[in-house]
Amino acid sequence: MREVVVLGVGVHPWGKFDEKSVLQMTLETANKAVEDAGVEWRDIGGIGAASSHFSGGMGWGLSANELTQAVAMNGVPVFNVSAACAAGGSAFNAAYLMVANGVCDIALVIAGEKMPKGFIPRTPGAAEDITDIDYLRWSAIGLPNPGYWAMEARRRMHDFGTTEAHFAKVSVKAHKVGAQNPYARYHKVFTLEEVLNSNMVNYPLRLYEICAVSDGAAAIILGSSEEGRKRTTKPVSVAASTIATGKFGDPQIRIPEISTTAKPTAPYYSEATIAVKRAYEMAGIGPEDISFAEIQDNCSWQELAWPELFELCQPGESDWMVDHDETGVDGKLPINPSGGFLSFGEATTAMGIWQVYEIVEQLRGQAGARQVKNAKVGIGATLGLGANGSAIILKV
Amino acid sequence: MSARVSKRVPVVEGLFTWPSDKPQLMGTRCLSCGSYFFPRKMTCSNPDCKEKKVEEVLLSPRGKLYSYTIQYYPPPPPFRYSEPFAPYGIGLVELPEGIRVAGMLTTGDINEISIGMDVELVVEKVYEDDEGNEVVTYKFRPLS
Numbered sequence: 001m002r003e004v005v006v007l008g009v010g011v012h013p014w015g016k017f018d019e020k021s022v023l024q025m026t027l028e029t030a031n032k033a034v035e036d037a038g039v040e041w042r043d044i045g046g047i048g049a050a051s052s053h054f055s056g057g058m059g060w061g062l063s064a065n066e067l068t069q070a071v072a073m074n075g076v077p078v079f080n081v082s083a084a085c086a087a088g089g090s091a092f093n094a095a096y097l098m099v100a101n102g103v104c105d106i107a108l109v110i111a112g113e114k115m116p117k118g119f120i121p122r123t124p125g126a127a128e129d130i131t132d133i134d135y136l137r138w139s140a141i142g143l144p145n146p147g148y149w150a151m152e153a154r155r156r157m158h159d160f161g162t163t164e165a166h167f168a169k170v171s172v173k174a175h176k177v178g179a180q181n182p183y184a185r186y187h188k189v190f191t192l193e194e195v196l197n198s199n200m201v202n203y204p205l206r207l208y209e210i211c212a213v214s215d216g217a218a219a220i221i222l223g224s225s226e227e228g229r230k231r232t233t234k235p236v237s238v239a240a241s242t243i244a245t246g247k248f249g250d251p252q253i254r255i256p257e258i259s260t261t262a263k264p265t266a267p268y269y270s271e272a273t274i275a276v277k278r279a280y281e282m283a284g285i286g287p288e289d290i291s292f293a294e295i296q297d298n299c300s301w302q303e304l305a306w307p308e309l310f311e312l313c314q315p316g317e318s319d320w321m322v323d324h325d326e327t328g329v330d331g332k333l334p335i336n337p338s339g340g341f342l343s344f345g346e347a348t349t350a351m352g353i354w355q356v357y358e359i360v361e362q363l364r365g366q367a368g369a370r371q372v373k374n375a376k377v378g379i380g381a382t383l384g385l386g387a388n389g390s391a392i393i394l395k396v
Numbered sequence: 397m398s399a400r401v402s403k404r405v406p407v408v409e410g411l412f413t414w415p416s417d418k419p420q421l422m423g424t425r426c427l428s429c430g431s432y433f434f435p436r437k438m439t440c441s442n443p444d445c446k447e448k449k450v451e452e453v454l455l456s457p458r459g460k461l462y463s464y465t466i467q468y469y470p471p472p473p474p475f476r477y478s479e480p481f482a483p484y485g486i487g488l489v490e491l492p493e494g495i496r497v498a499g500m501l502t503t504g505d506i507n508e509i510s511i512g513m514d515v516e517l518v519v520e521k522v523y524e525d526d527e528g529n530e531v532v533t534y535k536f537r538p539l540s
């Protein structure tokens with residue numbers, strides 16, 4: 001496979017955009033990336049699109065086709081990729097593989113998402129009996145998504161002595177950074193007391209420690225290194241792009257399952273950790289070389305647990321790091337210098353591509369007040385329903 | 397008391413034995429690798445398993461609490477509850493068979509719940525349906 005570089009990036013603000021269609025959001029965002037890359041639509045030789053978005057659309061997610069039919073019908077190959085909340089990472093991987101294997105020299109990665117208000121609804125037409133695991137978790141247990149994370153969080157308190165204040169500090173840090181990100185949905189800064197006084201949702205997790213859902217869109221233009229030399233003086237290189245699925249025996253209690261067949265030797269959060277491990281191997285880069293990370297903080301717990309699972313720090317060390325602001329922008333291991341999902345809200349399928357946008361901004365030195373000093377290597381990782389995981393490592 | 401004869405009906409068929417004085421969860425066991433699954437599965441997801449034949453089994457009614465949460469707000473449908481909503485515990489229970497099972501706890505009082513405690517399977521009401529039947533599910537009750 002040949003080297004792949006990022007030629008251009010684009011992002012839509014995160015929030016609620018009732019007046020816009022998903023196509024309008026993705027088109028605006030893709031146009032930003034096209035402009036940033038210095039390419040024309042006719043130069044794009046392939047598209048990876050995160051699909052299966054909640055707003056449906058043509059064929060329940062022929063997102064790339066909708067885009068080509070709107071702006072550039074050029075006969076190019078497209079992949080509309082379903083991988084739930086990891087779909088952005090999967091779409092990136094599809095486009096990456098096209099360029100790396102010479103299918104095309106320039107490819108677009110795109111995702112846009114408009115999330116329903118309130119709870120994420122069940123799949124239309126899903127069975128209401130023993131055959132539908134999602135039906136079981138709601139009807140027989142009354143177990144919503146934050147409940148899964150809360151049980152992991154409560155166990156962490158038992159295993160490592162993590163306190164409710166640690167979870168709250170993660171939220172304080174996220175919103176402090178997010179307030180400085182122009183594309184974040186939430187720009188309010190919270191004190192520790194305000195977070196600790198927010199409503200308990202699923203003990204030990206409180207309202208301000210759990211991400212909301214948002215509308216958003218992000219786009220990336222990938223190219224061969226030759227295209228990179230032609231079009232940019234400071235290309236960001238894709239050191240690795242990987243996807244993975246879950247491993248048998250993984251002890252995590254995985255949404256929407258109601259049990260786990262736990263084997264002591266199996267990796268924890270395997271879909272994400274396997275993707276990350278493969279990314280380290282592919283890049284020839286170890287966790288000690290990582291300058292900063294963008295990870296999927298659906299709630300505060302992930303931001304403590306995931307850096308440990310990805311071997312960016314020792315098991316249990318995240319609490320100390322948060323206590324000493326070492327995961328802040330100026331710390332020794334900045335986590336989510338974007339402000340994270342907590343500041344943006346989750347636009348599910350778009351998040352993996354949005355992470356790439358944020359990492360590129362850092363590596364280009366364009367992150368302003370949020371700039372990580374000496375940012376050379378960034379890692380991003382997502383996890384999606386159905387045991388989907390993705391990871392990317394970018395470097396300059 | 398209601399003049400109607402109310403029945404106790406399971407929230408879902410095929411999840412636990414009912415009616416029963418000693419209800420148990422209905423699972424499967426792989427005949428080759430010995431792994432247990434809940435609820436019942438068609439086959440075995442162990443990639444090293446060749447035969448993948450599974451048999452139906454009933455799971456131990458006792459286990460240890462691995463972790464828990466308290467559900468402080470009413471989940472959306474298809475969850476149903478009888479007004480007024482009362483916060484309830486949800487536990488992740490380690491069974492001797494080597495699987496962890498999520499289920500409601502019989503209490504929502506955090507002072508009655510601790511990691512590592514022994515729990516026992518019971519069947520209790522979730523809500524009352526329009527015909528006056530008690531719709532029941534499996535729950536775990538603290539044993540100490």
